[in-house]
Amino acid sequence: MLAKFLLAMLLYCNIEICLGQITSDGCGTTKTCFQNPSGCQPSETTCHFYSWKKSDTGDTYQFEMSGGTGGGLQYIALALGTIPKMQDADLYYCDGTAVRSGVLQERHNPPAYLEMTGGLVSDKASTTNGVAQCVFTRPASVTKTISNGVSKDFDITKEEYYLLGAIGPMNGTEIKRHDTWKTVTAQTYQFGTASSSPITDTDCDSDTAKTCFKDPKDCTAGNSGCHYYSWKKLSDGTWDIEMSGGTTTGQYVAFALGTTNAMQDADLYYCDGMQIRSGAIQQLHKPPAYLEMNNGLTTKFATTINGVTQCVLNRPASVTKEISNGVQKNFNLAAENYYLLAAVGKMNGAQIQKHTWRAISDSKIVPSSGKPLSAIQPTILGLIALLVMKSSTVFVDN
The missing domain is CATH 2.60.40.1210 (Cellobiose dehydrogenase, cytochrome domain)
Structure with a gap:
């Protein structure tokens, strides 16, 4: 029965x-x-x-x-x-x-x-x-x-x-x-989901290692609430750029090389934990131009671990993108320094919405002179402007 x-x-x-x-x-x-x-x-x-x-x-x-x-x-x-x-x-x-x-x-x-x-x-x-x-x-x-x-x-x-x-x-x-x-x-x-990330801040204090930015300054890369970025020149002349941040599904973490200390005329990269995408911030108060990841741009790592987006981009020293007024700008890390523009916000499909967190350096510190974290961190923190936004529009400066 x-x-x-x-x-x-x-x-x-x-x-x-x-x-x-x-x-x-x-x-x-x-x-x-x-x-x-x-x-x-x-x-x-x-x-x-x-x-x-x-x-x-x-x-x-x-x-x-x-x-x-x-x-x-x-x-x-x-x-x-x-x-x-x-x-x-x-x-x-x-x-x-x-x-x-x-x-x-x-x-x-x-x-x-x-x-x-x-x-x-x-x-x-x-x-x-x-x-x-x-x-x-x-x-x-x-x-x-x-x-x-x-x-x-x-x-x-x-x-x-x-x-x-x-x-x-x-x-x-x-x-x-x-x-x-x-x-x-x-x-x-990466369908073979990573259980651990290659991103670490343990080598930020080496004279020959990468330059790092963290907010808060004592946070640990990969932890929830830690906004972490680093850049390092490799022996082949290319650069590895690390990004870690965001706390929920559907968020991006973004890194841009700016010619000014405003959200414009900047070489943009952002990651949603599945892939890194490329763009150019051209005009203030306007959405970025979205571009293909080509001309040597490579995703080395992109995943979400314990709710935190973690990505590694490999970039040639020189990348050319169109900025404001139709100007073709050569962003060359081997010849010029740039403002660090960093942000976290929500995704809208393959595009980004306005940042819920951002940081802009007040001087051109990327790629910097190769100073380790302990030397450059206090200077950066004194120059960073942090704004918390409630808008859900595109990723632009206000």
Whole structure:
């Protein structure tokens, strides 16, 4: 009798309750999330949601997908790409009834369909309130055959990948062209979520190390409430710039090289914990111009650990951007010093809103003369202007 009752309950049970609905809880703390539109909730029919985290045991990672109408009729797909195109990518898709595996080989061709073997585990597949939601577990390393018959080891602990996302109709157990939605990120992500950050302030006081700024001055880089920036010239002539700050999901931490001590005519970089983006602050009271990360700009690290955004940018000594009045400005760290402009605020999609915290130096201290933290910190703190803003408009000076 009990067995019949339990069976009846399973058949009647809303899968959302029985298996647990995918939510944004833990984004930025226990898991890394991709949300389109930014900040949307997985329960919404218009939300395209992906998350990933290291499993509690073993060298495996758990991925979540939510989006599309499911019911066996529409899929949401996630692929880890080696290039920013629908090609040579490790594919997983969910139609609300099952999680399936495949590989994108050649562009404009259907994927090769594969079994969920080799440590791949389908943890959940459901259609909840008209939204497909699936969870699967993946080993750190999965080998699949990509274009030209090449056997590719997709190891998320050793390599970063582009996030390829799509929604489209099903054809039985196979997927048709993504006619509803697709995205290909401009930069790669660390799907092998880092448990620790390379950002540290322990080498700020070395004569040959990096120059650092911290607010408050005694805070520890990587801790909540600590606004931390550093810059260091490498042996190849490029510069590493570290940024750490922000306390909630959907926040950015920004660093800009200013020609003046105002929010204008500045070389801008900002990070939301998933990727670093580039821009130029041109006019006061105007949103920045958003630019591609090219011409040698490289994301070395971007993640959120314990709710704190932590990112490392590698920048050539010289970068040219358009500032006010259409002027092409060469920001050359090897030839000129700049004001430090720093900020934290909320994201709006891939763009930034007005800062909730900012700091502007009153003199040109980047890259400085190579003084260590102990020498330069008191000077910086005496020159920094801190403003707390309540506005939710774009990132501009007021």
